[in-house]
Amino acid sequence: EAFLDNIEAANGALNAYVAVTGDQAREMAKASDEKLAKGEAGALEGIPLGIKDLFATKGVHTQACSHILDGFKPAYESTVTANLWADGAVMLGKLNMDEFAMGSSNETSHYGNVINPFRKAGSNQDLVPGGSSGGSAAAVAARLCMGATATDTGGSIRQPAAFTGTVGIKPTYGRCSRWGTIAFASSLDQAGPITQTIRDSAIMLKSMASVDAKDTTSVDMPVPDYEKAIGKSVKGLKIGIPAEYRIDGMPSEIEELWQKGIQWLKDAGAEIVDITLPHTKYALPAYYIVAPAEASSNLARYDGVRYGLRVPGTDIADMYESTRAAGFGSEVQRRILIGTYVLSAGYYDAYYLKAQKVRSLIKRDFDLAWANGVDAILTPATPSAAFGIADQDMHSDPVKMYMQDVFTVTVNMAGLPGISVPAGCDKNGLPLGLQLIGKPFDEETLFQIGSVIE
Ligand code: GLN
Numbered sequence: 406e407a408f409l410d411n412i413e414a415a416n417g418a419l420n421a422y423v424a425v426t427g428d429q430a431r432e433m434a435k436a437s438d439e440k441l442a443k444g445e446a447g448a449l450e451g452i453p454l455g456i457k458d459l460f461a462t463k464g465v466h467t468q469a470c471s472h473i474l475d476g477f478k479p480a481y482e483s484t485v486t487a488n489l490w491a492d493g494a495v496m497l498g499k500l501n502m503d504e505f506a507m508g509s510s511n512e513t514s515h516y517g518n519v520i521n522p523f524r525k526a527g528s529n530q531d532l533v534p535g536g537s538s539g540g541s542a543a544a545v546a547a548r549l550c551m552g553a554t555a556t557d558t559g560g561s562i563r564q565p566a567a568f569t570g571t572v573g574i575k576p577t578y579g580r581c582s583r584w585g586t587i588a589f590a591s592s593l594d595q596a597g598p599i600t601q602t603i604r605d606s607a608i609m610l611k612s613m614a615s616v617d618a619k620d621t622t623s624v625d626m627p628v629p630d631y632e633k634a635i636g637k638s639v640k641g642l643k644i645g646i647p648a649e650y651r652i653d654g655m656p657s658e659i660e661e662l663w664q665k666g667i668q669w670l671k672d673a674g675a676e677i678v679d680i681t682l683p684h685t686k687y688a689l690p691a692y693y694i695v696a697p698a699e700a701s702s703n704l705a706r707y708d709g710v711r712y713g714l715r716v717p718g719t720d721i722a723d724m725y726e727s728t729r730a731a732g733f734g735s736e737v738q739r740r741i742l743i744g745t746y747v748l749s750a751g752y753y754d755a756y757y758l759k760a761q762k763v764r765s766l767i768k769r770d771f772d773l774a775w776a777n778g779v780d781a782i783l784t785p786a787t788p789s790a791a792f793g794i795a796d797q798d799m800h801s802d803p804v805k806m807y808m809q810d811v812f813t814v815t816v817n818m819a820g821l822p823g824i825s826v827p828a829g830c831d832k833n834g835l836p837l838g839l840q841l842i843g844k845p846f847d848e849e850t851l852f853q854i855g856s857v858i859e
Contacts, residue, residue: 408453408497412549421534421544423458423516424466425498433495440493449612450493455550457541458499459506460486460596461585465496469587470514471504473732474713483585484617485554485596492612497550501540504734505704506561506589509809511539512794513736521569521791522547525833532791532835535565535809541599542569552600552609556586558593559692560787560813563825566599567786567838570827572606572859573599577846578820579624580610582617590699591622593692593817603826603859607631607852626846634849635856640674642854645779649685650812652788658831659785666783666828666839666858673857680779682770685815687763692814693807694747694760700737701744707732739803768819775844781854784812786825786838816842824851826858 409427416422430453437451461467461479468474482490490496503513510533511519521534522543534543538555542565545553555562557575566573574597581596588594598609611632616625646667651660667677709715709728716731718724733741747756774782788811792799799805816823822845825838839858843851 408550411547412497415547415549419520419522419543419547419549420517421501421519421540421547421549422455422498423470423501423540426465426496429465430495430497433490437493437495447491447493448608449489451495452493452551453495453497454489455497455500455541455544455553456486457538457554457556458502459556459587460554461587462486462496462499466499467587468515468713469505470502470516471732471734471737472515472714473707473728477713479585481585484582484615484619485586485613488615489554489612494612500544500553503537503539504737505587505700506537506556506558507700507736507740508536509560509564509806510792510799511536513734515734518794519543520794523569523791523835525835528833531794533568533794535568535791537561538565538573538599542566542571542573545569545571545599545601552598552605554596554613555599556594556596557817558589558696559817560810562597562599563813563823563838563840564787564809566825567827568791568836570836571599571601572603572824572826572855573597574606574610574824574848574851575816575822576610576614576848577822579622580614580822580846580848582615582620582623584617584619588703590696591703592699593696595817603852603855604632604635606824607635610848624846629849631849631852634853637853638674639670639854639857642675642780642850643778644670644675644677644854645680645774645782646677647680647682647685647782647784649682650784652811655785655788659788659837662829662837662839663783663785669857670783670854675854678779680774680777680782682774682815684763684766684770688767688815688818689807689811691760691763691767692810692818693743694756695764695818697740697744698748698757699744701741701748704733704737704741764818767815771819771821780844781850782842784840784842786812786840788812790831790833790835790837812840821845822848822851824855826855828858
């Protein structure tokens with residue numbers, strides 16, 4: 406009830422939730438009470454969570470914040486949310502996001518932008534919460550839920566977490582099932598939690614993760630008790646600092662935060678080593694080929710026949726065209742155009758195939774670091790703090806917005822786990838995050854090191 410009251414009081418201003426499921430929440434909470442009374446509580450019994458609108462929730466608003474999915478209520482539940490409910494969690498509602506998870510500011514949502522609960526000291530200007538999981542991050546930061554599900558294809562968990570002073574982990578590709586999570590770029594998409602603390606993150610990820618026969622890319626490996634890793638000494642761990650992340654034009658505050666993080670880890674007994682990940686600079690351009698290519702294929706299913714919106718036409722082709730023209734926002738249309746272009750017969754080898762080769766090289770850079778004994782890598786999470794809504798500079802060219810992903814996309818391209826941990830503030834009092842990148846399926850080490858930074 407306290408969280409529903411908070412939502413009632415603050416959601417009008419923040420626009421974090423696009424649907425609130427109060428009645429359902431009360432029913433689930435009642436069932437939790439009964440289980441608690443019988444001593445049968447699950448790991449998340451009675452914990453109220455918000456769910457990103459990308460996860461299919463049975464009978465409940467699931468539209469990826471797109472106009473084209475108007476009115477869609479799935480007949481099935483995503484595996485990740487089913488896992489959470491099985492452990493006793495309670496759903497408060499569905500959270501705002503960039504349309505089909507394409508964006509870094511939550512400004513591409515059909516439901517309007519989300520407002521970051523943080524403002525610059527002494528300023529009235531509204532800031533973005535980051536994206537695409539902007540609703541998830543804002544809701545957690547403003548205490549409109551205890552934790553939220555999110556997804557990360559190129560940074561959509563870690564960048565909004567950094568912008569709102571919350572913890573966001575993208576686990577290893579395959580750790581969580583993608584079944585029932587609306588697809589953006591299937592070879593990059595992963596679900597993960599956004600929470601207030603590292604401990605909450607560890608608890609929630611354990612619950613979300615599972616192998617699943619319905620997603621053949623989910624991996625059959627035991628899910629460790631991540632909570633046990635928290636507070637464990639980092640003495641002797643080797644932490645890599647990649648030279649290539651020191652990019653041109655990086656604000657001095659970000660560089661200083663990175664140096665502080667290095668010092669904290671040194672003080673805690675970790676060994677800091679300089680490393681090189683030479684193909685880093687190709688990650689962003691390669692991502693913006695691979696992700697739109699997969700998106701153009703995944704989004705072909707929205708045709709006005711099977712789901713949501715239908716705009717009538719003179720014949721079926723005209724109906725497809727009118728529905729897709731009206732139903733997709735401009736960023737989604739841009740991605741479909743880029744994607745179909747790079748996949749077209751004449752350009753496939755020059756763009757898509759080449760980007761896939763670059764992807765192998767990026768992965769090899771990381772493999773080499775691990776082979777040299779590096780246990781984890783420390784970088785900034787974002788190249789800036791939260792920026793203003795409708796910021797003219799950010800919108801002058803789509804590539805400006807794509808630059809937000811410069812530190813995060815390599816992790817998705819290589820399938821690795823990455824966490825953003827709140828690490829300080831800029832001179833205006835806005836939160837900043839540091840990112841830790843780990844070996845495949847070694848989320849434990851990220852929680853262990855993250856708890857030193859937190
Ligand atoms: N900002 C990136 C994009 O727009 C990443 C989005 C995501 O991780 N879902 O593609």
